[in-house]
Amino acid sequence: MHQDVAEILISEEEIRAKVKELGQQISRDYAGQDLLLVGILRGAMLFMSDLMREIDIPLNIDFMVVSSYGSGTSTSGEVRVLKDLDRGIEGRNVLLIEDIVDTGLTLNYLTKYLANRHPKSLKICTLLNKPSRRQIEVKVDYNGFIIPDKFVVGYGLDYNEYYRNLPYIGVLKPEIYRE
Numbered sequence: 321m322h323q324d325v326a327e328i329l330i331s332e333e334e335i336r337a338k339v340k341e342l343g344q345q346i347s348r349d350y351a352g353q354d355l356l357l358v359g360i361l362r363g364a365m366l367f368m369s370d371l372m373r374e375i376d377i378p379l380n381i382d383f384m385v386v387s388s389y390g391s392g393t394s395t396s397g398e399v400r401v402l403k404d405l406d407r408g409i410e411g412r413n414v415l416l417i418e419d420i421v422d423t424g425l426t427l428n429y430l431t432k433y434l435a436n437r438h439p440k441s442l443k444i445c446t447l448l449n450k451p452s453r454r455q456i457e458v459k460v461d462y463n464g465f466i467i468p469d470k471f472v473v474g475y476g477l478d479y480n481e482y483y484r485n486l487p488y489i490g491v492l493k494p495e496i497y498r499e
């Protein structure tokens with residue numbers, strides 16, 4: 321275990337099993353339909369790449385780069401779109417792939433932002449969900465794990481841009497961040 325991590329909240333094996341289950345569920349739900357996965361970078365990169373390999377129906381992918389946390393452990397409250405989609409989504413079934421829904425500000429902003437482009441459907445798949453921290457309601461359609469109000473890192477999630485490469489979800493030791 322990394323020295324800055326207090327505890328492993330979700331192991332590699334648990335992540336793998338859950339990603340497989342979500343992939344099967346999505347494959348069933350979208351069978352015979354058009355599907356566009358939209359990965360919300362940077363956090364969702366590992367989840368997206370593992371999840372898409374567990375989906376066995378035809379699909380397209382696209383990415384957005386969005387940032388609101390900067391270098392700390394609390395949201396700036398301002399969602400910045402650093403990279404938008406490359407293609408239009410009008411009439412398409414769009415599934416947003418996120419690593420975590422925390423305050424809900426990012427996904428609340430993004431669903432409004434993308435709904436303007438008139439997709440046929442717009443749903444949300446997140447690996448992690450911290451409902452106790454919600455500031456604004458977000459309807460999550462596919463949910464991996466409900467987690468407690470702790471700042472987590474690994475499997476794509478960062479603190480100050482580090483720890484994204486840890487293969488598990490860990491709770492960062494509070495002495496690493498002082499806020």
Ligand SMILES: O=P(O)(O)OC[C@H]1O[C@H](OP(=O)(O)OP(=O)(O)O)[C@H](O)[C@@H]1O
Binds near residue numbers: 364
């Ligand atoms: O529900 P919220 O409180 O809005 O938090 C969730 C968002 O925050 C993180 O992104 P961040 O802004 O840290 O960018 P990153 O993906 O590059 O780490 C995370 O990847 C989600 O996109």
Ligand code: HPA
Binds near residue numbers: 420422471473477479
């Ligand atoms: O717990 C978290 N860890 C890392 N990034 C985050 N962005 C929102 N919540 C978190």
Ligand SMILES: [Mg+2]
Binds near residue numbers: 363389390477478479
């Ligand atoms: Mg971040």
